[in-house]
Amino acid sequence: MTLALPTESRARIDLAAAFRWAARLDWHESIANHFSVAVSADRCSFLLNPNGRHFSRVRASELLLLDARDESALARPDAPDPTAWHLHAQLHRRLPHARCILHTHMPHATALCCLEDFEFLMLDQNACRYHRRIAYDRHFDGMALDAAEGARVAALLGEGKSVLMMGNHGVLVIGASVAEAFDDLYYLERAARVQILALSTGRTPAVIPEEVAARTCAQWFSYPGDALELAQLDRLQALVELGPGRNEEAHAEAQALLSALDTGVGFRAEKIAFARAAFSTWFSARKWQNWGADPDVYRGILASHVAAVRFAVERLAKG
Numbered sequence: 001m002t003l004a005l006p007t008e009s010r011a012r013i014d015l016a017a018a019f020r021w022a023a024r025l026d027w028h029e030s031i032a033n034h035f036s037v038a039v040s041a042d043r044c045s046f047l048l049n050p051n052g053r054h055f056s057r058v059r060a061s062e063l064l065l066l067d068a069r070d071e072s073a074l075a076r077p078d079a080p081d082p083t084a085w086h087l088h089a090q091l092h093r094r095l096p097h098a099r100c101i102l103h104t105h106m107p108h109a110t111a112l113c114c115l116e117d118f119e120f121l122m123l124d125q126n127a128c129r130y131h132r133r134i135a136y137d138r139h140f141d142g143m144a145l146d147a148a149e150g151a152r153v154a155a156l157l158g159e160g161k162s163v164l165m166m167g168n169h170g171v172l173v174i175g176a177s178v179a180e181a182f183d184d185l186y187y188l189e190r191a192a193r194v195q196i197l198a199l200s201t202g203r204t205p206a207v208i209p210e211e212v213a214a215r216t217c218a219q220w221f222s223y224p225g226d227a228l229e230l231a232q233l234d235r236l237q238a239l240v241e242l243g244p245g246r247n248e249e250a251h252a253e254a255q256a257l258l259s260a261l262d263t264g265v266g267f268r269a270e271k272i273a274f275a276r277a278a279f280s281t282w283f284s285a286r287k288w289q290n291w292g293a294d295p296d297v298y299r300g301i302l303a304s305h306v307a308a309v310r311f312a313v314e315r316l317a318k319g
């Protein structure tokens, strides 16, 4: 786990990629739901999605830069959504481990949140990742429209808790970086899907014993990386950072690296597919310039796709 402070531009790129990836995975509610990431050491300065922007179209450059202590934020011409402001500002201010906050109504996890007295069951390897890391808020009371609601939610996310399952509502994940929080969000939805399927059989679920679940959780966070793959990723990262307008050889090498890294299964394959698609689009972006596209539009599209590749590369190193 790293607590390295990202630069604002890097945080913008990562967060924009997270929005677009969430849209691809159908976790979005169109323009609703919010992601944020802190860009100052005290976490009071943070980025948040602009009001009214669909998840699939969020750009790095248009994320709102807000001060959690500035009560006039809601009076800005580009004011954030009020529920997002009250929740995210309070959580960033109050929780040292909340550098990135991702809130979604993703379908399987939210369905579990709608069950009476729900506890997340340790049913499979993915579920064990969340062993004793989940807090519960079972008291849905409408939309959060004041700071008191943010303070109340912050109190639930104490030491060791980084996931909040919100009754009759959705989930909220906090992490030290966009990548870390997004990874948690991803496996949470995967584990939730398994639980929904298992419970839907009507048979008794076989819960993993406490000791095994605890050990499996620890294994999640100490899993060794692969030196060769990390070297390939370094090279891929270098190619990405060369910028647009590179030659065909650079493009071919990037695609070959992506193929070598593709195991064809699970989340890893999904990340690779995403990176490959983004890289191809990025590479061909230079052609758009020849089509006479507005330079600002071109830069925005390009930034988003470069962001997607960088994000996928970073996530690969952890996957």
Ligand SMILES: [Zn+2]
Residues within 6 Å of the ligand: 033, 103, 104, 105, 169, 170
């Ligand atoms: Zn919500």
